[in-house]
Amino acid sequence: MENFETLAIRTQSERSKNNEHSTALHLTSSYVFDDAEQMRAMFSDEVEGNIYSRFSNPNTTELIDKMCLLEGAEAGWVTATGMAAIFTTFAALLSSGDHILACRSVFGSTHSILTKLLPKWGITHSYVDLNETEKWEEAITPNTKIIFIETPTNPAVDIIDLEWLGGLAKKHDVLLVVDNCFATPYIQQPIKYGADLVIHSATKYLDGQGRVLGGVIVGKQELIDEVKLFARHSGPALSPFNAWIISKSLETLAIRMDRHSESALKLAEWLEQQSEVELVKYPFLPSHPQYEIAIKQMKAGGGIVTFVIKGGVEKGRDFLDKLQLISMTANLGDSRTIATHPASTTHSKLSEEERLETGILPGLIRISVGLEHIDDIIGDIEQAMG
Numbered sequence: 001m002e003n004f005e006t007l008a009i010r011t012q013s014e015r016s017k018n019n020e021h022s023t024a025l026h027l028t029s030s031y032v033f034d035d036a037e038q039m040r041a042m043f044s045d046e047v048e049g050n051i052y053s054r055f056s057n058p059n060t061t062e063l064i065d066k067m068c069l070l071e072g073a074e075a076g077w078v079t080a081t082g083m084a085a086i087f088t089t090f091a092a093l094l095s096s097g098d099h100i101l102a103c104r105s106v107f108g109s110t111h112s113i114l115t116k117l118l119p120k121w122g123i124t125h126s127y128v129d130l131n132e133t134e135k136w137e138e139a140i141t142p143n144t145k146i147i148f149i150e151t152p153t154n155p156a157v158d159i160i161d162l163e164w165l166g167g168l169a170k171k172h173d174v175l176l177v178v179d180n181c182f183a184t185p186y187i188q189q190p191i192k193y194g195a196d197l198v199i200h201s202a203t204k205y206l207d208g209q210g211r212v213l214g215g216v217i218v219g220k221q222e223l224i225d226e227v228k229l230f231a232r233h234s235g236p237a238l239s240p241f242n243a244w245i246i247s248k249s250l251e252t253l254a255i256r257m258d259r260h261s262e263s264a265l266k267l268a269e270w271l272e273q274q275s276e277v278e279l280v281k282y283p284f285l286p287s288h289p290q291y292e293i294a295i296k297q298m299k300a301g302g303g304i305v306t307f308v309i310k311g312g313v314e315k316g317r318d319f320l321d322k323l324q325l326i327s328m329t330a331n332l333g334d335s336r337t338i339a340t341h342p343a344s345t346t347h348s349k350l351s352e353e354e355r356l357e358t359g360i361l362p363g364l365i366r367i368s369v370g371l372e373h374i375d376d377i378i379g380d381i382e383q384a385m386g
């Protein structure tokens with residue numbers, strides 16, 4: 001048992017006495033000890049076991065074990081949200097005076113953590129455009145402790161060569177942390193290329209049906225030990241119910257990502273032929289500036305397509321208002337196709353100048369291609385562009 005699909009389906013926590021086939025849901029805050037000696041041994045970490053669900057729970061443990069296998073990681077942890085995973089990682093690994101080097105196009109709330117929260121504790125950051133590879137090395141300072149990136153980025157779908165960046169991080173003894181939310185481990189496994197930690201918003205493709213929030217951190221054992229120490233005592237725990245949902249969802253991750261990617265490629269190819277469209281970005285379109293890197297490190301293009309509609313903000317908003325099937329909502333990675341206008345939603349906290357620097361043009365629209373029939377998805381987009 002070593003193939004991705006099988007691991008995603010068959011990795012399971014121990015069955016209860018009822019011998020259920022699907023994993024049981026363990027809604028319990030704490031666990032009973034057999035005797036005083038077992039309680040003492042567990043509290044002193046001499047014996048492994050469940051004590052309290054802020055520390056561990058069979059459902060969160062199953063999700064951690066599965067994500068480690070799928071990402072090829074030694075160890076992991078899960079959190080209540082993707083942002084909790086990102087904040088926990090920074091808080092656990094950084095001290096006052098440390099510096100984070102990040103790609104400029106990080107997720108909106110990650111940007112807020114870097115610019116508004118971490119400076120309170122003396123942790124600084126700087127940004128480099130993901131695409132400007134010649135600038136990464138010179139941006140590393142003696143205090144740089146973490147390189148933090150997303151690839152593909154949101155919403156510009158830019159891509160960086162993970163093998164190259166992994167080598168650069170190693171050369172400078174800096175940790176490489178990758179937010180792998182857009183690709184998922186089915187499409188890209190950053191640890192293979194030298195990432196020390198991989199982070200997910202499980203809210204997106206890992207759940208894949210827009211139901212629950214969750215976060216995942218996997219990677220090197222010694223780093224996860226720090227993450228665990230912070231998380232056990234500060235409490236960003238994932239609820240067992242959400243862990244159960246996400247773990248069940250992973251059983252269909254491969255088949256979902258194949259379909260998301262197949263439909264997204266069809267949509268991207270169709271958009272490229274439309275006269276109303278100024279620009280289309282999708283990793284597996286040969287016109288993508290980093291197409292060669294994409295096909296080297298990604299198994300498929302993923303479900304996100306971005307395009308710029310001619311006519312700026314006004315035309316962009318008009319397009320969104322005319323959509324009938326496709327939802328206007330802040331999420332992505334759902335079975336339902338979603339359209340967003342990053343300039344007025346996810347990236348609205350950035351200044352106009354910061355937005356343009358990040359490649360977020362006023363008419364830019366991001367489509368998270370869902371699992372509906374592709375003809376219906378394209379049909380809705382076609383009528384809304386008219």
Ligand SMILES: *Cc1c(COP(=O)(O)O)cnc(C)c1O
Binds near residue numbers: 215
């Ligand atoms: C959504 C998202 C997050 C934040 O995850 P939440 O589960 O909403 O907290 C972080 N990074 C990326 C790339 C995301 O898309």
